[in-house]
Amino acid sequence: MENRIKTLFERKPDNLLSVYFTAGYPTLEATVPIILELEKNGVDLIEIGMPFSDPLADGPTIQQSSEIAIRNGMTIPKLFEQLQEIRKHTQLPLVLMGYLNPVMQYGVERFCQQAQEVGIDGIILPDLPLADYVREYKTIFEKYGLCKIFLVTPQTPEQRIREIDSHTNGFIYMVSSASVTGSTNGNAVINTDYFQRVKSMELRNPGIIGFGIHNNDTFTEACKHASGAIIGSAFIEALSKEGNLEENISTFIRGIREKV
């Protein structure tokens, strides 16, 4: 079966906007409405966060949304149940992002099989190291047609970036700076040397920049150096605002795409 992430990048697109949200936040049943709203507002790719109690790579915003989502009753089985019919409504590439432990408890093969069944295209598990993936899980992910997406950071040596590039498909998630998610300190996005260094390596996979992207300026800057950018914490903050979900989402996405 065709993978929607691969199809998306075959068109060699630019200015891609990928949005992350935590499934089960702000309410348990918000998952599908948020996906549909994001599609309506012209987002290119969606990352659905599977909440975990101890999200090491995440800042306070995603931590809190995860805590609330867990309290709301979000689990992996619940998420798959919500996504059962999603492919009747959208053809956007969908990626599941979470931590290894809940996936391990669910069973990695069972997880991949279910993911394929509901029409997921890729998986991000930041605490599953490359070596362990290659040794234990790669054949399973490939069997179910899932892109396993890896992160690289400004500290990742060239040789390791090449190794990651050789074992992954879909895209490479370029962490903008040394930080957990949601950091918006000044130099979060403008790490031009690092972006150029990765660009000049001419990797097999396209790159998307994430971490610290939160407005039109940072989005535009990131898009100069990669195929697009990922927004997570800032979007979750927008979902937390007063008012209805549809309006919050459309206002937020417009603010990212258009210069105010």
Next chain:
Amino acid sequence: MNYKVDENGFYGKFGGAYVPEMLYPNVEELRRNYLEIIYEAGFQEELQALLKDYVGRPTPLYFAKRLSEKYNTNIYLKREDLNHTGAHKINNTVGQILLARRLGKTRIIAETGAGQHGVATATVCALMNMECIVYMGEVDIERQAPNVARMKMLGATVVPATSGSRTLKDATNEAIRDWINNPEDTYYIIGSVVGPHPYPDMVARFQAIISEEIKAQLKEKTGNENPDYVVACVGGGSNAAGAFYHYLDTPEVKLVAVEAAGLGVHSGESAATSVLGREGIIHGSRTLLIQTEDGQVTEPYSISAGLDYPGVGPLHAHLHQTGRAIFESITDEEALQAVLELTRLEGIIPALETAHALAAISRIGAKANEVVVINLSGRGDKDLTTYLERFDLNGK
């Protein structure tokens, strides 16, 4: 059976380094260099000098006569409570700070539960003139106030961890996030045999001096370097790892790991990982973990801030799984009784953590001719507020 870490960082199926890519360069740098650095002659010379003259090693191995009479066996206490700062934790922080300096790091971070590791880290940072940031759960800051004061006195910044259960697990999360945010200049001194490889092995090696000394001291006192039992409490498991280390391959020495049962193992308020845990991943390590069916980490409970960790170090998970160590669990109430017992029989006020090991004496059934070594991992000064609240000392 092999009880040492293998080349991939595993003890049997436990261990490894499940860290996000942001931490990979730091953990990898440590993995490649730690053995070479810590066994280099100059390093050892500096370390041994500090352990002797600054920490106060070797710590005594004390024959507890009245306690032995009460239980009709022969009990020796390894007096880690007499170390500078009052617990075994400083054995490890002295080693790791020397390592951090050799790696050229200038900023030190640490997590702490009971505050003993935080104090031990703040102490060596003062000694080495290095910046020190200690993450501590909000709940623990409240119940271990004397240690918070000591850390501040020593010049450390104490940052409250306000997420989750606001205890040791969350303090560890915050410390790891700090390390992700500061990958170049910062070294993370982990306080227990937990976290990604090589930390569990490295911390065990720094704590191994405990069993190295026990062997020599016991030989001198009894003519036999091997006791019948070595007993130690386990939260993450660093004092136990140190007390067990040189006995791991001596099967006639029974190793007893004592966990905190809190209000009772099955009360829902417990930290007895060996009973309640399933294989899982926490803080970069595959180990036994108390968790929900969905793989969310459960918030553990113990009266002791040093034992309420939802996992155990991967070495201990392996010792449990292979049956090399016997695991016992002790409730808050039993631990408190053991505090009073040791205080009144031997004139030693133990830490709440250590009291769990002491309370296990009656469980192991040691015979009159047998020898039991209990690792007296820390002193009770930090717990006096709890003791005053829980014991009726008027007229006694």
